[in-house]
Amino acid sequence: MDPAVQKLLRQFLNLTGFLVVFALVLLFYILYFTQPADWLKSWWAEQRRAEAAETLATAPTEAPEVVAYWSAPSIESETDEALKEQLRYGKELVAYTARYFGPNGSVDANRTNGLNCQNCHLEAGTKVFGNNYSRVAATYPKVRARSGQLEDVYKRVNDCFERSLNGTALDPASKEMQAMVAYIQYVGKDVPKGEKPAGSGFKDLAFLNRPIDPVHGKVVYEEKCVTCHQADGQGLKDDFGNYTYPPLWGPLSYNDGAGLYRMSNFAKYVKWNMPLGASHDDPQLTDEEAWDVAAWVNTQPRPKKNLAGDWPDISKKPFDHPFGPYADGFTEEQHKFGPFGPIKAKLESMANGQP
Ligand code: HEC
């Protein structure tokens, strides 16, 4: 190329280079130090919107799960005064059972062990996933595999009197039983027959794929439970002899026929409700902590019940029923400590008619 043309070209490139840099600096200056014009702002916003719309359209819809949990009707809005009185008494008995039936109970002393129904059926049986009474009115009477019988609500309440409260059954016709059952039924009165509303019973908890471990459970107990339930597991009483913090084992606790004596019930209760203040949307224990503390507490001494009449059909025994004989071929040890997954799978295949 002619050297003169080359020189001209170089000068031209230098000039354009300079102009480009100058223009960029100017643009930056305008954007940064002055208010950009409205048309620029709205153009930019439009670009962002279009981009966002595109990501939304292509992203899999992962809307957060919105569940309408059951909540209890208020007994105070009841207009029938006689009924309201009865419901109030029933609620009082559920909340402070021991004042009426415990060791110094005013209605019938020493019928029960000092626990209140509410210790396990939290907030008088109205807490979401706090073992509430929401499904009782809609699902009883029903045949229960534990007794092999058709059970009505009176029988079910007496089950808790005899097991969870380690006491004796109450006369179904008594004023107190009538009031408790009226209250429990009232709580679930708006639930359609046969249905279990969202938030009833206990929230599920995944199995561990190892046996649950009482040694680790003791460590969990000492870290997270001992301040209230005490080192000896015997809880703490107030000046009137009522438990502020109920006992978890020993002579005043639930017996070995109670629902909480099953590891899965205990682990779920604790995972979604303990330490006090925890809830299904604010749990405070890991799954391992919940299972292992169940193993620790449920291997401590507690009252025994004669369970000879339970589970007349042994093939219906749940995966974590800790007393043999069993139809599924697994040991008593594995039914107590797991791993539970294989037992549950076997029971399901047996229920479907497979060997
Ligand atoms: C130590 C804990 C504990 C105490 C105290 C207790 N219960 Fe229970 N109760 C349970 C557990 C756990 C279950 C669920 C058992 C299961 O699913 O196997 C249950 C189940 C029930 C049910 C059936 C609920 C359903 O949805 O099927 C009723 C009704 C009931 N209890 C009433 C009472 C009453 C009334 C009292 C007091 C007199 C009481 N319970 C005291 C632990 C307790």
Ligand code: HEC
């Ligand atoms: C801040 C005090 C506190 C702590 C900590 C606490 N609890 Fe509780 N716990 C309570 C109270 C109070 C109740 C009775 C609830 C009610 O009546 O409303 C209760 C009830 C229970 C019950 C059912 C009633 C019974 O006596 O069987 C169990 C089981 C239980 N707690 C286990 C645990 C475990 C396991 C831990 C540790 C992971 C724990 N709690 C930590 C205060 C506490």
